[in-house]
Amino acid sequence: MFLSTSEHTADAKNRVSVPASYREALRDDPYDAIYVLPHFDGPYLECGGEQFVQQYRMDIANLPRYDPLRKDLEVAILGSIRRLDFDSTGRVTLPKEFITHAGIEGRCAFVGCDSHFQIWNAQTHADRLGNIRGRLAARLADPAEAERMGGGADLASLLRDSESLQALLKGEKL
Amino acid sequence: MFLSTSEHTADAKNRVSVPASYREALRDDPYDAIYVLPHFDGPYLECGGEQFVQQYRMDIANLPRYDPLRKDLEVAILGSIRRLDFDSTGRVTLPKEFITHAGIEGRCAFVGCDSHFQIWNAQTHADRLGNIRGRLAARLADPAEAERMGGGADLASLLRDSESLQALLKGEKL
DNA sequence: CATAAATTCCCATGCTATCCCATAGAGCAT
């Protein structure tokens, strides 16, 4: 599980340290590496471990083999993802195209999103975070919208009724 | 598993280096080679290892023996695929018809698509990638359209329920 | 069978990415 945000600096060789807590989350992966995708949705890199790639593989493999959407996704996702191996101190070197895509120079922000994480130019991310907080605050004003943000099951009440769920939570290191 | 895109140059003898990471993915194949198909879908070469050919053989073998579609596919696919052997440094030489079909001169792009990869004229591919990213980004704006891109099973929740699937992910080097 | 053409094999080279060591600072424990 990837949580929290931290900033690191890319050096002259385009190397950046991946946060230690993220590396810990990847400990059981077959490769000592992360998979990185320069996302078509914006100037950032979407990253994760084995589960991250497999999710994309699965999504795409479920489409018919000659579906034009599938062909697009193959190129824009599978064709763009790269595996970046850690060096002995836990850094990866970002290829030039990735640096360019995300507009990275110097400081960059690592943003945890549970199943994956993002890498942004630190300044770009800071600006973006301000906007996002504003949007969400505005959304709270509309009850219907607000409900979508947390309208599902309440974990606390589920836990009261289920011993097996309690056991799961205690044992689980994500 | 073939991932990522990289550019290489075809020399005067029409030789190109196959990316080292792709060769690694083919390590267990019986031949030190790739299978290459000038695809009827466009000016590119579709390539892969043993699994790549077997998939096509199976697709076609599943059609009725006298089905006109089958006859067409036999010619356009099985009849067009060629096996190209690596030289000692990991290059293959592209036959003239393949060069012509894909419009290759000098730089060409290798695009990983999981089970197979494509070879394009570098410039043609760059233009195409721009278009694809635009299309997909636009698609994200429409929730109904976006759902097709990842509307299936959520790998994370599948993993929670299946120990064997967890084990598979840990062990697998693809 | 002979010649030309094309292809395969082998070696050489420059670049780039990877590895290894060294340093500094933060946090924790004694």
Place this chain on the structure above:
DNA sequence: ATGCTCTATGGGATAGCATGGGAATTTATG
């Protein structure tokens, strides 16, 4: 307060990769 450990970062050495060119072997053709 002092020393230890872990994390982040910097720089130099090295091995692997991509690419070029020539020689040898095979294939097509008359």
